[in-house]
Amino acid sequence: MSEGYSILVDTSKCTACRGCQIACKQWNGLPGTKTKNEGTHQNPMDLSFETYKIVRFAEGAQPDGKLYWNFFSEQCRHCLNPGCMAEAEKDEIIQNKETGAVLFTPKTKTLNFQSAREGCPYDIPRQDPKTKEMFKCTMCFDRITNNMKPACVKSCPTGAMIFDERDKILAAAKVRVDELKKSNPKAQAINADDVRVIYIVTDDPKKYWEFAAGR
Numbered sequence: 001m002s003e004g005y006s007i008l009v010d011t012s013k014c015t016a017c018r019g020c021q022i023a024c025k026q027w028n029g030l031p032g033t034k035t036k037n038e039g040t041h042q043n044p045m046d047l048s049f050e051t052y053k054i055v056r057f058a059e060g061a062q063p064d065g066k067l068y069w070n071f072f073s074e075q076c077r078h079c080l081n082p083g084c085m086a087e088a089e090k091d092e093i094i095q096n097k098e099t100g101a102v103l104f105t106p107k108t109k110t111l112n113f114q115s116a117r118e119g120c121p122y123d124i125p126r127q128d129p130k131t132k133e134m135f136k137c138t139m140c141f142d143r144i145t146n147n148m149k150p151a152c153v154k155s156c157p158t159g160a161m162i163f164d165e166r167d168k169i170l171a172a173a174k175v176r177v178d179e180l181k182k183s184n185p186k187a188q189a190i191n192a193d194d195v196r197v198i199y200i201v202t203d204d205p206k207k208y209w210e211f212a213a214g215r
């Protein structure tokens with residue numbers, strides 16, 4: 001399935017204000033999380049069953065010794081072929097045809113959580129320890145089926161996130177990557193053919209993901 005919608009996250013425009021993180025909590029009625037300073041601006045340190053979006057902060061040194069500090073607004077990628085669904089039998093996890101959103105339902109409490117989490121290449125699914133139900137980003141299904149943008153996209157003050165029909169997002173990603181490549185030869189749209197939440201990065205994707213705080 002390749003119709004439906006997509007979100008483009010241009011990390012080169014992200015200032016790590018975390019407006020998207022707060023907007024996700026507010027729209028979804030999720031509680032704040034009690035945290036402590038772990039020596040990074042990343043807060044909380046990971047996704048959870050009540051945190052569907054976090055801005056990851058990754059830092060390290062380039063081969064020439066210069067430091068990098070990258071921001072990555074993490075959420076479910078709404079994969080075209082979702083690995084998290086591998087062991088779902090009926091409607092524990094639904095891939096909505098019109099939008100492409102991958103939705104966890106209350107029936108996820110009957111699934112093997114570890115299998116679902118390990119099936120996800122991006123380590124996204126989380127489980128409520130009490131009810132055993134699984135949770136993650138919904139692509140703001142209730143908003144996008146009522147002609148509104150996802151809350152995180154709407155809240156972004158720099159235009160780092162856009163939401164649109166998938167073909168338009170793929171075209172926008174190509175234009176932006178071509179533009180960025182003039183000064184950043186490593187610019188790319190990560191796994192654009194496989195996911196609906198497409199991230200543009202200007203360096204090795206590992207420098208946004210593997211070396212993020214808490215990993």
Ligand code: SF4
Nearest residue numbers: 076077079083084120
């Ligand atoms: S990112 Fe993970 S949880 Fe989200 S649809 Fe893909 S496999 Fe499922």
Ligand code: SF4
Nearest residue numbers: 024137138140150152
């Ligand atoms: S699309 Fe909605 S549910 Fe998903 S991260 Fe953004 S605000 Fe949260």
